[in-house]
Amino acid sequence: MGMLASALSSFNKKSTLLQMLTSLAKTVGRIPASWGRHAWSIGSEDPRRAVHALKAGTALTLVSLLYILEPFFQGIGKNAMWAVMTVVVVLEFTAGATICKGLNRGLGTVLAGCLALLIELVAAGTGKVLRAFIVGASVFIVGFAATYTRFFPAIKKSYDYGVLIFLLTFNLITVSSYRQQDVVSLTRDRLSTIAIGCAICLFMSLLVLPNWSGEDLHSSTVGKFQGLATSIEACVNEYFRDQDEGDDVLGKQEARASIQIGYRAVLDSKSSDETLAHYASWEPRHSMHCYSYPWQKYVKLGSVLRHFAYTVAALHGCLESEVQTPPSVRSLFRGPCTRVAREVAKVLQELAASIKHHRRCAPDVLSDHLHEALQDLNSAIRSQPRLFLGSKHACAANKRVLLMELNSGSGKLSASRAALRSFKTDATALSETRNARSDQPPPPSDRSERSGGLLRPTLSKIAITSLEFSEALPFAAFASLLVEMVVRLELVIEEVKNLERVANFRELATGHNHLIVDLGSKEKTRNSNAAALHPVSAAAE
Template sequence: MAMACALSSIDKKSSLLTLTAPVKKIGRIAASWGRHAWSIGREDPRRAVHALKAGTALTLVSLLYILEPFFKGIGKNAMWAVMTVVVVLEFNAGATICKGLNRGLGTVLAGSLALLIELVAASAGMVFRAFIVGASVFIIGFAATYTRFFPSIKKSYDYGVLIFLLTFNLITVSSYREHSVLPLTRDRLSTIAIGCTICLFMSLLVLPNWSGEDLHNSTVGKFEGLATSIEGCTACVNEYFRDQDKDSNAPDKQEVKASIQIGYRAVLDSKSSDETLAHYASWEPRHSMHCYSYPWQKYVKLGSVLRYFAYTVAALHGCVESEIQTPLSVRSLFRDPCTRVAREVVKVLQELAVSMKHHRRCAPDVLSDHLHEALQDLNSAIRSQPRLFLGSKHACAANRRMLMELNSGKLSSASRATSLQSCKTDATAAALSETTKPAGAGDQPPERNERSNMLRPTLSKIAVTSLEFFEALPFAAFASLLVEMVVRLELVIEEVKNLERAANFREFTGHDHLAIDLSGRENTRNSNSAALNPVSAAAE
């Protein structure tokens, strides 16, 4: 009996555990989704605010259907107001204004044109009336659809043309069976006007999110992100000039690499968002103190220039992470000038970010003498090691002379001995092992074997000389990208100044210096040109 009770209690516990396991699993899933939702809202609290605004707008517009006085006046057409709120209310005020005005304008034009066609076909018979309705639907449908392919229409009024086409067909086709189309047109216009009014009220007056401010802050964030990427690259550059294999998988280094990629990838992926924000910002009212049209397209052009600059940062990061590297003994010769150039570029980007953030013009001497001196030091360091960049020319001449002598059979034994002695590499050892194989190992004639014994050491010397030159190529690419970064930085500064003039940013004053030494001169750009291509200067 006791045994039976024990077994029954065990069965109850197992069944209880079987039932609670799915409940716990569902609870874990719900908790994970809740944490994910909380992280999205914490990342940008405006998302939660916009969701509250959308819920409030839908509640207000549903009163047209719930309250009896409104329902008697509008009827079932009140659902058009609900649909308008769902479609028109967007996160940014510019997007809401754009879609609201497009929807209102398209509805008004379509209703007016449908009423005009109704007046023309009112006195006709049913057959002729059907012909007029069908012909008008075809002509207007063809014309409206074709205009959607126009770039200017598609960019700004595509949604309005779509609403125009929908409303026109709805009213025109309905008028064939309903002889009184005026109430339908009136109710449609009134409900859409109510829905658009609620959307504009929520977007413009209740914690608005301006597309222009988002575009401006996004541009400032690009400068800061690029500066962070180059700062991370500077840390990687310091490792680049040290032992790169040491602790390469350390967590802090992995975090630095991740921050580098986040910085420049955000710039590279910003083209569509910049164009969209600039388009919606052009619909927004002038919420600044200036009454002129704000140059939002200048931000798009600046973003394009920044993307070209980000390509260089990405390529520089690729050089640092490359599998083929110049020997450490060679890299260490150029450590200081390279890191100085990177640090000075970071300072310039930070100054540009601060100036744009506060709507003031950047310093006239934003390209400082420190950057110029760093370029000159890099140029001098490369000039001091011409063998790295001139070795290919001398090597090619020597190799060509050796091959000519080899082909003519005039290569001396002393030259062959020198070639053998100078090639102490794995490739040479392999070649020598092949030349010392037993005679029976190969089936080649004696003359051919003798020529191969003479040819292999020569080709080994050519390979070693080329290997020395190719070992210098990764650093040559690295130095060229640093210089290219400075050149493209000048283009970025020029575009920033164009934006500042067009947007009437306040003038730069001496109080705007921010712990960045900007004691450059006006001829900095001209003096920089002497150091813009140190690799080619060394080749001269």
């Protein structure tokens, strides 16, 4: 029996080990397939990535011929590796980035080579000790000066890479000249190989399926407008969707998660906008851009859009707030709010279309439909003063109760306690009343009982009135943000028109009918928007 148990135990261990090995083999076999799917998804998301990878491989193959082919190797020698290093470092995804780094590298190498040759001419007729002193002093002075200039904002923005290459090349040539006699040939070979590498990079970037930084910046700006329009409509629709019954919880979470995609792309675009605008300024004027194109205007427009996106983010915050207005109250304002969001989204779509097609938008892009939607929202808020003026009713009720107690002769102490309690919030007053009722026994005097009996219904009335106000308060914030969005939309429109004027967008075609209708006066729109900004005060009127 012992031998049988031992055999069974050994068999179980072998089977367990076999299962583990089989599972490991299946997992390892699935890894290449998952990697392949991931790589394919990256390429399908933007096919230009695969094209750029092919261009980089072709450029490296071409520059490697300088080292592989015998005639080129005899003429250049081991310095051919500088050309390979240049291609690896300079070739970038967009043409502007490649031109910027290529010219920086070429200019830095030329200046460093000329300065190193000048130092070599000065130190050529001196002794070994004095020559070493001159080399060390020149390396220190040039290293200090070049490193310090990298802190200048203008240098750091456009020529930081060039200063770095200048510093590297100068030190290599100057220090190696102390041991090597033929410095001129060394400088010539390095300059020629770097020039060959930069030429190959510029050829692949400018002439073989080029990717322009300016076009990327232009497309990303159009995408920001479209993403904001989508986020606004989705946010408002989701805000009023809570009153519907039978909604899928998972679908609701996915819908709410997709809202922030649009405005997040705008809020996180500052660095990419500045980089693309900087690289676009280095690009040659292609297609219709035959003049100095105002790429920095796109950066300024992106800054205005980010301020607009802050309002959209705050609107999304109202949707995610823990304190929400009940669906019965929200349903009263669903139509006007949805109309305002829809009209704002239409204006953003119109601005996106005008930028995309390089044409001017309508003279007054704010539509009369948006103005009417704001008026409807203001009228809807005015029609429900009880929801927004509960605090005034509460104060009036408190005064009446206080006068009743004073007239009934309850005394100054009782009056002061009633006054203090009347200014407390509904939750605090109710909780303190319950605690006092449960912890302390009721006083034996009849006067105290009458006073307590008088305060209890009063506190309930205050609590109900304050509760109505607190329930409408989240919606008041939501409505104010909608109107604030319209006001900031005017700033966005002004910046778009500045871009159109400086970039020489073509005029709007005659007979072009869109959603936009002239309002006649921007001051009228601003005044009506300002009135709607304070729905509570407007309802008080």
